[in-house]
Amino acid sequence: MSEGNSPTEEEPLVGRVIIHGYEPCDTVRLNADRGYLLWVNPRGSVHVKFKYGRTGDDFQCFVDPEHKGVKVYEVKSFGRDLVIDGRLPFEESTNPHYVKKSAVRPRENNFELQSRNGELNLELEAIGDEGTSALPAFKLNYVLTL
Numbered sequence: 001m002s003e004g005n006s007p008t009e010e011e012p013l014v015g016r017v018i019i020h021g022y023e024p025c026d027t028v029r030l031n032a033d034r035g036y037l038l039w040v041n042p043r044g045s046v047h048v049k050f051k052y053g054r055t056g057d058d059f060q061c062f063v064d065p066e067h068k069g070v071k072v073y074e075v076k077s078f079g080r081d082l083v084i085d086g087r088l089p090f091e092e093s094t095n096p097h098y099v100k101k102s103a104v105r106p107r108e109n110n111f112e113l114q115s116r117n118g119e120l121n122l123e124l125e126a127i128g129d130e131g132t133s134a135l136p137a138f139k140l141n142y143v144l145t146l
Contacts, residue, residue: 056118
C-alpha cells in the first residue's frame with residue numbers, strides 16, 4: 001500500500017507485529033481493533049500508524065506498554081509530544097494521556113490517545129545509555145474503539 005492510499009477490501013487487518021532491532025523497520029501499520037507490537041532487541045526508533053479497520057473514522061486508542069525502556073511520542077503535523085517517558089514507573093506518570101487504574105482495569109497501564117483524520121501516528125524510541133547492554137523486548141498492547 002503506498003503512502004496516502006486507503007486500504008482495499010483485499011488487504012488483511014493487521015493486529016500483531018513482531019519486529020527486531022537488528023532488522024530496521026521504518027513504519028508499522030496496525031488496523032485491527034486490538035493487538036500488540038513486540039519489539040525484540042529495541043534500538044533506534046520505529047513509526048507506528050494506527051487506523052481503525054478499513055474505515056477512515058476517528059477513534060480512541062488505548063496503549064498499554066508492558067515494559068519500560070522505550071519512549072513513546074505522538075507525532076502530529078507540528079511536531080511530536082512525549083506520551084510515555086520510558087524510564088518512570090507508569091503509575092507515576094503525570095502525562096494527561098495516562099488513565100488511572102480502576103477496578104474494571106486493575107492491571108493495565110493505559111494511555112489514551114485520539115486519532116486525527118482517521119489516523120494516529122506514534123514514534124517508539126529505544127532508550128539506550130552508552131555502555132549498557134541490550135534492552136529487553138518491549139511489548140505495546142493496544143485497543144482501538146470508535
